[in-house]
Amino acid sequence: MGKPIYKTAQDLEKMRKSADLLGRTHAEIAKRIMPGITTNELDKIAYEFIKDNGAKPSFLGLYDCPSSILTSVNNQVVHGLPNNRPLRNGDIISVDCGVFLDGFHSDSAYTYEIGNVAPEIRNLLKVTKEALYIGIENMKYGNRIGDISNAIQKHVEKNNYTVVRELVGHGVGRKMHEAPEVPNFGKAGKGEKIRNGLVIAIEPMVNMGSRSVLQSDDGWSIVTKDGKPAAHFEHTVALVDGKPEILTTFKYIEQAIKMFHN
Numbered sequence: 001m002g003k004p005i006y007k008t009a010q011d012l013e014k015m016r017k018s019a020d021l022l023g024r025t026h027a028e029i030a031k032r033i034m035p036g037i038t039t040n041e042l043d044k045i046a047y048e049f050i051k052d053n054g055a056k057p058s059f060l061g062l063y064d065c066p067s068s069i070l071t072s073v074n075n076q077v078v079h080g081l082p083n084n085r086p087l088r089n090g091d092i093i094s095v096d097c098g099v100f101l102d103g104f105h106s107d108s109a110y111t112y113e114i115g116n117v118a119p120e121i122r123n124l125l126k127v128t129k130e131a132l133y134i135g136i137e138n139m140k141y142g143n144r145i146g147d148i149s150n151a152i153q154k155h156v157e158k159n160n161y162t163v164v165r166e167l168v169g170h171g172v173g174r175k176m177h178e179a180p181e182v183p184n185f186g187k188a189g190k191g192e193k194i195r196n197g198l199v200i201a202i203e204p205m206v207n208m209g210s211r212s213v214l215q216s217d218d219g220w221s222i223v224t225k226d227g228k229p230a231a232h233f234e235h236t237v238a239l240v241d242g243k244p245e246i247l248t249t250f251k252y253i254e255q256a257i258k259m260f261h262n
């Protein structure tokens with residue numbers, strides 16, 4: 001994977017814009033996500049919104065990906081391909097999306113509740129989102145990647161859930177996937193030093209049951225081996241003046257959820 005590529009102030013200015021557009025793209029999905037809609041329809045919404053704003057969907061064509069978003073429902077952990085199955089009341093769905101604007105990618109995922117979701121599954125979402133923010137707090141000057149990884153793992157396991165190990169977070173920049181890898185498990189004090197200008201996608205993938213996953217027959221989606229639900233939240237985060245700056249945002253998503261679904 002090579003060495004991390006540290007971003008300049010100018011690069012970061014561009015990445016903020018890419019990430020802001022990504023946050024607003026997620027909100028377009030958040031407005032429409034409800035029982036009855038298909039993930040193909042959500043994909044079209046994202047594609048058109050990104051294009052209308054003068055950017056490109058990062059995922060489309062990356063490793064031959066056929067869609068602008070990846071939609072992982074219930075026991076799918078990540079990399080689910082959009083399809084024509086309508087979402088049902090009680091489903092959860094992770095929507096992962098990336099935007100390429102003015103030379104830079106941004107990457108963010110959010111797991112949505114469709115209608116009324118069982119309380120124990122809602123708790124899985126809550127803990128996974130908490131783990132993301134706890135990971136972000138540990139992205140600070142003087143720490144190493146392992147400090148982020150370890151903090152995420154501890155929070156997840158304290159809550160009796162498990163961390164997926166086959167897939168990890170990553171550097172983000174002119175390429176969607178750059179060094180370093182950012183696992184959601186590991187030892188504190190290990191790994192790459194965190195320096196100003198580092199930009200990484202932190203993305204805990206958390207299973208309700210066992211941590212084992214399988215690749216499904218479509219060659220894309222990663223599913224839990226025991227069929228239990230999984231959640232995924234992701235932000236693109238930069239180290240600026242020794243502190244984490246979250247470039248992507250859930251602000252627009254959460255505004256849309258309040259406005260359209262309460």
Ligand code: MG
Binds near residue numbers: 096
């Ligand atoms: Mg992503």
Ligand code: MG
Binds near residue numbers: 107169170234
């Ligand atoms: Mg990512």
